Amino acid sequence: MTSPAVSGPAVGEPAGELLRVHELVKHFPADRGVVLRRAAGRVRAVDGISFTMRRGETLGLVGETGCGKSTTGRMLAGYLPATSGQVTFDGTDLAQARRADGRRLHREIQMIFQDPYSALNPRHTVGTIIGAPFRYQRITPPGGIRRRVQELLEQVGLSPEHYNRHPADFSGGQRQRICVARAIALSPKLVIADEPVSALDVSIQAQIINLLTDLRDQQGMAYLFIAHDLSVVRHTSDRVAVMYLGKIVELADNELLYSRPRHPYTRALLSAVPIPDPRVRKERLQLAGEPPSPLNPPSGCRFRTRCWKAQEICATTEPLLAGQDARHQVACHFPEAP
Amino acid sequence: MTGAGQAEAGTAASRPFLAVEDLRVTFSTPDGVIKAVDGVSFSLRRGQTLGVVGESGSGKTAMSLALLGLQTGRTARVSGHIRLDDEDLAAAPKSRVRELRGSSMAMIFQDALSALHPFYTVGWQIAEAYRAKTDATRKQARARAVEMLGRVGIPQPAQRADDYPHQFSGGMRQRAMIAMALSCEPELLIADEPTTALDVTVQAQILELIAGLQAELHTAVILITHDLGVVAEAAGETLVMYAGRVMEHGSTEQVFAAPQHPYTWGLLGSVTGLNRPRRERLAAIPGAPPSLIDLSPGCPFQPRCRFEDRTGGLAATARPELREASGGHWVACHLPDPDRAAIFAAEVQPAL
Numbered sequence: 001m002t003s004p005a006v007s008g009p010a011v012g013e014p015a016g017e018l019l020r021v022h023e024l025v026k027h028f029p030a031d032r033g034v035v036l037r038r039a040a041g042r043v044r045a046v047d048g049i050s051f052t053m054r055r056g057e058t059l060g061l062v063g064e065t066g067c068g069k070s071t072t073g074r075m076l077a078g079y080l081p082a083t084s085g086q087v088t089f090d091g092t093d094l095a096q097a098r099r100a101d102g103r104r105l106h107r108e109i110q111m112i113f114q115d116p117y118s119a120l121n122p123r124h125t126v127g128t129i130i131g132a133p134f135r136y137q138r139i140t141p142p143g144g145i146r147r148r149v150q151e152l153l154e155q156v157g158l159s160p161e162h163y164n165r166h167p168a169d170f171s172g173g174q175r176q177r178i179c180v181a182r183a184i185a186l187s188p189k190l191v192i193a194d195e196p197v198s199a200l201d202v203s204i205q206a207q208i209i210n211l212l213t214d215l216r217d218q219q220g221m222a223y224l225f226i227a228h229d230l231s232v233v234r235h236t237s238d239r240v241a242v243m244y245l246g247k248i249v250e251l252a253d254n255e256l257l258y259s260r261p262r263h264p265y266t267r268a269l270l271s272a273v274p275i276p277d278p279r280v281r282k283e284r285l286q287l288a289g290e291p292p293s294p295l296n297p298p299s300g301c302r303f304r305t306r307c308w309k310a311q312e313i314c315a316t317t318e319p320l321l322a323g324q325d326a327r328h329q330v331a332c333h334f335p336e337a338p
Numbered sequence: 339m340t341g342a343g344q345a346e347a348g349t350a351a352s353r354p355f356l357a358v359e360d361l362r363v364t365f366s367t368p369d370g371v372i373k374a375v376d377g378v379s380f381s382l383r384r385g386q387t388l389g390v391v392g393e394s395g396s397g398k399t400a401m402s403l404a405l406l407g408l409q410t411g412r413t414a415r416v417s418g419h420i421r422l423d424d425e426d427l428a429a430a431p432k433s434r435v436r437e438l439r440g441s442s443m444a445m446i447f448q449d450a451l452s453a454l455h456p457f458y459t460v461g462w463q464i465a466e467a468y469r470a471k472t473d474a475t476r477k478q479a480r481a482r483a484v485e486m487l488g489r490v491g492i493p494q495p496a497q498r499a500d501d502y503p504h505q506f507s508g509g510m511r512q513r514a515m516i517a518m519a520l521s522c523e524p525e526l527l528i529a530d531e532p533t534t535a536l537d538v539t540v541q542a543q544i545l546e547l548i549a550g551l552q553a554e555l556h557t558a559v560i561l562i563t564h565d566l567g568v569v570a571e572a573a574g575e576t577l578v579m580y581a582g583r584v585m586e587h588g589s590t591e592q593v594f595a596a597p598q599h600p601y602t603w604g605l606l607g608s609v610t611g612l613n614r615p616r617r618e619r620l621a622a623i624p625g626a627p628p629s630l631i632d633l634s635p636g637c638p639f640q641p642r643c644r645f646e647d648r649t650g651g652l653a654a655t656a657r658p659e660l661r662e663a664s665g666g667h668w669v670a671c672h673l674p675d676p677d678r679a680a681i682f683a684a685e686v687q688p689a690l
Contacts, residue, residue, distance in 0.1 A: 064537035065508070171626050172394075201393035202564055206608035206622035213618055229538045231610040235617060258612070272538040274545075274567030276611040278590045286546070287539045290507055
């Protein structure tokens with residue numbers, strides 16, 4: 001990162017710590033039958049993940065469909081209750097703080113969604129949408145809500161004249177800018193961005209990524225940047241966590257993860273990303289099959305059914321996220337050499 | 339994937355198998371006429387893959403639907419020539435196009451869940467498509483469906499043929515749709531964003547599958563995508579579209595190694611390829627694609643182009659025609675060739 005003011009040294013000194021997630025779990029009940037519903041098991045969407053985030057840090061959370069990355073984001077934002085686990089945000093227990101004063105937490109943790117078409121009420125004007133956080137929190141910014149909203153519009157690259165327009169008047173990229181303006185309206189400490197550019201065109205994706213980077217440099221909020229492939233996250237994140245079937249399999253500083261991936265799944269994920277250069281012909285680590293069901297995950301290491309390195313121990317003992325180097329942790333019995 | 343080898347492999351038939359000339363698709367709406375496809379020409383040989391790159395609204399899908407004779411809406415007008423194996427589809431009666439569709443040409447769509455019928459089993463749907471184009475009996479068609487499901491890598495195809503689409507995962511549905519499209523061994527396959535809805539590891543599997551079947555059946559493939567990485571890996575030729583027009587067309591090597599059009603430069607700058615050095619800021623293209631109703635008389639990319647002031651005002655007033663800049667590499671831009679090369683070398687390439 002080139003902005004030393006915002007991101008400090010690699011590992012979190014407790015003083016700079018914003019978020020601590022410990023053994024966070026989310027199981028959804030899975031029912032069978034239409035009339036007589038009976039429990040058929042539990043979908044282990046998120047199954048015990050731990051990580052920390054520093055103030056002003058961007059953590060990329062990457063994984064494929066169904067790995068639990070969005071569920072994690074939704075739990076942190078307070079849209080889903082956790083099954084178990086502990087989250088400490090800004091020094092206090094998140095669940096307790098939410099029970100005591102849930103409204104205050106929405107000032108501090110905000111979310112940006114993937115689909116800017118369904119994230120905005122089509123009947124409201126842009127002014128109403130971006131002004132909503134102020135009204136909900138009963139905050140009157142200096143100069144009034146209207147003026148602050150118009151400032152926010154300019155800050156995200158729209159024009160103050162857009163105040164009275166409706167979402168339908170805007171393109172996908174502009175709508176995502178509106179969503180960003182609403183998310184940063186109350187200067188949150190943590191913004192959870194769930195695939196914020198996946199629904200946008202290539203040329204617009206770059207605009208939104210740049211906007212998010214600029215806003216962080218100005219305001220110093222932390223981002224949890226959720227994405228399904230490793231290429232977008234590379235440009236935005238200080239650290240990256242890779243998830244597979246409800247577990248974090250690798251968590252490392254950006255440079256380390258991309259230059260020396262240690263978990264076989266991370267390597268496969270990296271090698272699956274197509275390179276926009278026909279002269280580059282790379283050896284592809286092709287993964288066979290598809291991820292197993294989170295209803296009934298494999299014993300031991302969850303990746304072992306698709307892993308080319310799997311041995312007996314992988315079926316019996318679950319590898320824990322560990323590593324001598326705190327900047328690079330991996331949950332694998334046979335990781336690549338660091 | 340053998341992007342480089344495809345051009346040579348296709349020379350068995352030296353004449354192009356598909357030739358599109360000045361294809362136009364317009365829709366009349368109360369607000370005016372939308373020119374979705376505005377004079378597109380290209381040709382394709384057997385066994386070759388053409389990658390069509392463009393953003394939403396660039397006309398990629400409108401074009402492919404027109405090629406298959408599926409632009410049948412009352413407001414749609416299609417003009418130009420579409421020659422498939424020397425037969426002009428644009429002039430042919432609808433019944434003839436319908437006959438060819440499915441047997442000689444087929445399409446794979448982005449969203450396999452909405453392209454498959456939820457009430458019928460996957461195997462039944464593939465067999466039905468096969469029976470519509472051949473004289474096969476139910477039994478033969480069923481056997482063919484199972485065979486095709488096996489060929490696209492569905493495990494236990496005989497059992498899975500009796501599953502409904504919702505019982506398949508996203509990647510398997512896409513495989514099933516490929517099985518259906520290829521059941522009659524078409525000579526032209528149009529794949530419209532076939533992997534966009536899929537995870538990257540599954541995307542790699544599907545692209546490999548299409549390439550393998552293509553090599554086996556010697557199919558001509560039009561691969562429509564917004565992902566430059568997919569084009570670079572899978573296509574021998576690349577066509578860049580913007581606002582319904584062809585901006586640049588050449589071999590994939592040419593387009594990626596020496597891109598000619600400022601729009602292509604912008605696209606290449608916007609992508610987050612893993613081969614690029616890591617940057618805090620990406621070189622985004624400012625603005626958004628234009629409305630297709632009131633296009634300016636000039637270049638459609640002019641409002642977003644960083645270099646339009648170097649065309650002597652031409653970009654705003656005259657439409658650039660597609661010309662050959664170097665052997666087999668075509669570009670529609672007013673910048674003079676030497677200037678373009680100099681700008682690319684000095685101002686664009688260092689930022690990529």
